[in-house]
Amino acid sequence: MSDTRKNIRLGWIGTGVMGLAMCGHLMDAGYPLTVFNRTAAKARPLVERGAKPAASAKEVGAASDIVFSMVAYPADVEAVSIGPDGALAGMRPGSVLCDMSTSSPTLAARIAEQAAQKDVIGMDAPVTGGDVGAKEATLAIFVGGARPGFERLLPCLEAMGRKIMYCGAAGMGQQAKLANQVAIAGVMFSVCESLLYAQQAGLDVRRWHELVSVGAAGSVAMKTLGSRMMDGDFAPGFFIDHFIKDLGLVLEECRRMHLILPGAELADTMYRSMQTHGQGRNGTQAFISALAELSAKAWAPVPK
Structure with missing residues (x-):
């Protein structure tokens, strides 16, 4: 030392x-x-x-x-x-x-x-x-x-x-983080919707995921949270409850700045719906189950 x-x-x-x-x-x-x-x-x-x-x-x-x-x-x-x-x-x-x-x-x-x-x-x-x-x-x-x-x-x-x-x-660090959370909200839609599409289309989802994770569709969320989704692992790396708090702060700042962000607003609505159904203590990757339910589908873990 x-x-x-x-x-x-x-x-x-x-x-x-x-x-x-x-x-x-x-x-x-x-x-x-x-x-x-x-x-x-x-x-x-x-x-x-x-x-x-x-x-x-x-x-x-x-x-x-x-x-x-x-x-x-x-x-x-x-x-x-x-x-x-x-x-x-x-x-x-x-x-x-x-x-x-x-x-x-x-x-x-x-x-x-x-x-x-x-x-x-x-x-x-x-x-x-x-x-x-x-x-x-x-x-x-x-x-x-x-x-x-x-x-x-x-x-x-x-x-x-x-x-x-x-x-x-002071406060600008928080502004930078909230801008990051706007990006995360959009990424969660893209990761979950693409995995759900791949599964419903009958693809080898793990093989598909392996390929797209290193291409233009790749992201940290696709690689890390996508893997957890395929495993059926919804344990929290980041709680839904906390993400809802972050999105609320984003929308509060949007109102102050007279800024309209439809994607953030939709993510806030979707995650709040999950919270009302008792999923607030799950990780944000549980979003894929809520998206599946919109089409009366069920997200199933992907065999290894």
Whole structure:
């Protein structure tokens, strides 16, 4: 461990599907870590590796020079960042507060404003790449906030991701992530509809998938989520509930910008329908089952 990293105390709030793996990479890089999760058991693997457990987000803030958060919803981001028992309440001047959740650009700007009042730098750095990217440290990371904060964060971000983009002022990292989610919404239609078509047409779906994954129709979603669909694996790398939250943020920003995105609106409607049928805790790849049902078909796992 380098002396520099020994002297930078990191805090982490939210050790779910993504956060647990991302924290692990920071520990592997040699940073001392204080962690908090509302369900303490989810942070236990990190504590067993040497991370210090905290009883609250505020306690994480008091123990850290840089605090990261990775939680589910904007209300959670607000609570753990600037709430009465949030990290900012415990942080000292000169420290950095960085939210890596996908959240509201407006909220990110407000957190940065309140942080600045305490001489703390507020940053937003949402990620894309899913559970696989988190585990393999290949995430793409979109960063918003003051340039000095970005420079402070960069070595930590490089331990968690492969591509890092500085997007500008506070909230712009969130805007970049929401633009990414618009793309994902469209890709999910194309991947699911093409697989469903191939199956109904009687093709060797696995062989077809192998070929198109490396051609013009290929994408990370086609390769990774397409494989899960063929296996009938709807376990969440990214929850439908969370994608609905993201699409809601997209449409909120669209209304503010007077922008009409029919594809995003349709994806929001389709995923909300799945949520009402109890599928919110499935992964987004379960979308293929909903599309099949529109034609009174059933998506069946593809034999290997």
